[in-house]
Amino acid sequence: MPQDRTPDQSVTVALSRAIHEHKLPPGTKLGEDDLAEIYGVSRTIVRAALRTLAHEQLVQIQRNRGAFVAKPSPKEALEVFEARELLEPRTAHSAAIKATKADVDRLHRHIEREHAAMTSGDHGAALYLSGQLHVEIARIAAQDTITSFIETLIARSSLVVALYWRRESALCESHAHNSLVEAIAEGDGDKAEGLMKSHLVDLHSALDLSQSAPASRTLKQMLSGS
Amino acid sequence: MPQDRTPDQSVTVALSRAIHEHKLPPGTKLGEDDLAEIYGVSRTIVRAALRTLAHEQLVQIQRNRGAFVAKPSPKEALEVFEARELLEPRTAHSAAIKATKADVDRLHRHIEREHAAMTSGDHGAALYLSGQLHVEIARIAAQDTITSFIETLIARSSLVVALYWRRESALCESHAHNSLVEAIAEGDGDKAEGLMKSHLVDLHSALDLSQSAPASRTLKQMLSGS
DNA sequence: GAGCACAAGATTGTATCCAATATCAAGCTT
DNA sequence: AAGCTTGATATTGGATACAATCTTGTGCTC
Numbered sequence: 001m002p003q004d005r006t007p008d009q010s011v012t013v014a015l016s017r018a019i020h021e022h023k024l025p026p027g028t029k030l031g032e033d034d035l036a037e038i039y040g041v042s043r044t045i046v047r048a049a050l051r052t053l054a055h056e057q058l059v060q061i062q063r064n065r066g067a068f069v070a071k072p073s074p075k076e077a078l079e080v081f082e083a084r085e086l087l088e089p090r091t092a093h094s095a096a097i098k099a100t101k102a103d104v105d106r107l108h109r110h111i112e113r114e115h116a117a118m119t120s121g122d123h124g125a126a127l128y129l130s131g132q133l134h135v136e137i138a139r140i141a142a143q144d145t146i147t148s149f150i151e152t153l154i155a156r157s158s159l160v161v162a163l164y165w166r167r168e169s170a171l172c173e174s175h176a177h178n179s180l181v182e183a184i185a186e187g188d189g190d191k192a193e194g195l196m197k198s199h200l201v202d203l204h205s206a207l208d209l210s211q212s213a214p215a216s217r218t219l220k221q222m223l224s225g226s
Numbered sequence: 227m228p229q230d231r232t233p234d235q236s237v238t239v240a241l242s243r244a245i246h247e248h249k250l251p252p253g254t255k256l257g258e259d260d261l262a263e264i265y266g267v268s269r270t271i272v273r274a275a276l277r278t279l280a281h282e283q284l285v286q287i288q289r290n291r292g293a294f295v296a297k298p299s300p301k302e303a304l305e306v307f308e309a310r311e312l313l314e315p316r317t318a319h320s321a322a323i324k325a326t327k328a329d330v331d332r333l334h335r336h337i338e339r340e341h342a343a344m345t346s347g348d349h350g351a352a353l354y355l356s357g358q359l360h361v362e363i364a365r366i367a368a369q370d371t372i373t374s375f376i377e378t379l380i381a382r383s384s385l386v387v388a389l390y391w392r393r394e395s396a397l398c399e400s401h402a403h404n405s406l407v408e409a410i411a412e413g414d415g416d417k418a419e420g421l422m423k424s425h426l427v428d429l430h431s432a433l434d435l436s437q438s439a440p441a442s443r444t445l446k447q448m449l450s451g452s
Numbered sequence: 453g454a455g456c457a458c459a460a461g462a463t464t465g466t467a468t469c470c471a472a473t474a475t476c477a478a479g480c481t482t
Numbered sequence: 483a484a485g486c487t488t489g490a491t492a493t494t495g496g497a498t499a500c501a502a503t504c505t506t507g508t509g510c511t512c
């Protein structure tokens with residue numbers, strides 16, 4: 001477990017990351033004893049982590065039955081993207097106005113890491129980084145309240161994509177991310193806002209929300225394999 | 227404790243309400259043993275409730291030191307209202323389009339209860355109901371994801387008001403709420419949106435975010451007195 | 453073979469215990 | 483009187499034990 005995080009935070013981060021990378025598909029049962037063994041902690045810690053993830057809506061806890069990776073309905077999927085379309089364009093606008101050279105450099109490096117993961121075949125990491133770029137942009141806007149909402153929405157988006165994504169290509173096209181970062185680098189708020197809006201509408205259009213969803217595998221395999 | 231809620235949910239709701247009604251001012255220490263005794267549950271339940279409230283940002287947990295009613299900084303206060311100004315107008319617009327007669331009746335009755343509380347001198351209840359009207363409007367819009375964000379923002383707003391409110395009058399003027407509900411009753415989305423925007427700008431303007439904040443009293447007094 | 457009932461085992465919910473950390477009070481020094 | 487140190491006490495963090503609930507497997511009946 002990494003530095004100065006409490007035990008439950010470490011488990012939370014690990015599980016969140018695994019969900020984000022589609023190592024734990026929607027519907028996966030998250031048994032307390034299993035996780036306690038896998039992470040080498042007591043059930044107390046696991047329960048705290050699961051509760052946190054439930055509050056973030058990545059996990060659904062059913063009383064007396066256990067915790068499962070959340071499985072957003074088509075309605076929920078739609079809502080998540082609607083909420084993103086309401087929050088992210090203005091946030092990108094604000095980020096463009098506020099970005100420093102260091103911020104832009106960081107975004108460029110982030111995109112490089114995303115591409116590297118994609119070309120090396122690490123789809124899980126690419127997926128995670130793809131979503132995190134949106135979070136990084138929100139952080140530049142320096143509005144923590146809205147950023148925390150965006151973080152939640154990005155995380156839930158990874159579940160939505162796992163269930164409803166209809167395209168063969170990667171989640172976010174590199175072209176879209178590049179253009180966005182360019183607009184931010186130019187300090188062009190309106191352009192960044194417009195590009196973010198188009199990007200989200202594009203993502204939204206790649207979802208097939210006219211269906212439902214599949215089953216699961218054992219916990220240990222999913223948390224170790226890559 | 228009321229019906230079919232788990233023990234920790236009951237404690238969560240009770241504390242949330244108390245915070246909302248300013249019975250527990252920002253900065254109040256929420257000791258686990260104290261709360262366990264007051265609510266007649268074990269520390270396990272209290273800890274779960276406090277964690278939930280921490281996730282909702284009504285409570286701040288400091289490791290090894292305890293839980294305290296959150297005390298938003300001026301920056302956080304500003305952020306909360308900015309986020310509301312981004313989310314609530316469009317939500318009011320949507321609510322106006324979607325509202326049924328039953329919805330409108332419910333809003334009218336809500337306003338009546340708010341007035342009744344105010345005239346009977348039950349300021350805490352009036353305060354709570356004032357904020358909840360915004361939540362009710364969001365519920366009519368039937369977008370659960372955004373509604374949950376608004377719920378969080380309304381709850382945090384009560385903390386902000388406790389710390390930074392500059393006006394002598396009630397939180398939300400009855401005139402503003404009446405107009406809003408009328409626009410919703412008329413199904414006029416643009417009007418509802420405009421009124422909500424003005425209302426929020428008005429609320430925002432009544433905050434003095436150029437200062438900081440006071441101290442506290444014992445837990446039992448605050449949770450029983452009215 | 454299908455369906456039902458029951459018991460055993462697994463898992464979750466909660467309480468209690470123990471360890472770790474912080475706070476407070478008392479005593480001492482300057 | 484103010485400041486520092488030390489020890490006692492209070493409180494929080496985490497583990498473990500026990501109770502409650504659910505799931506699964508076995509045996510019986512039709």
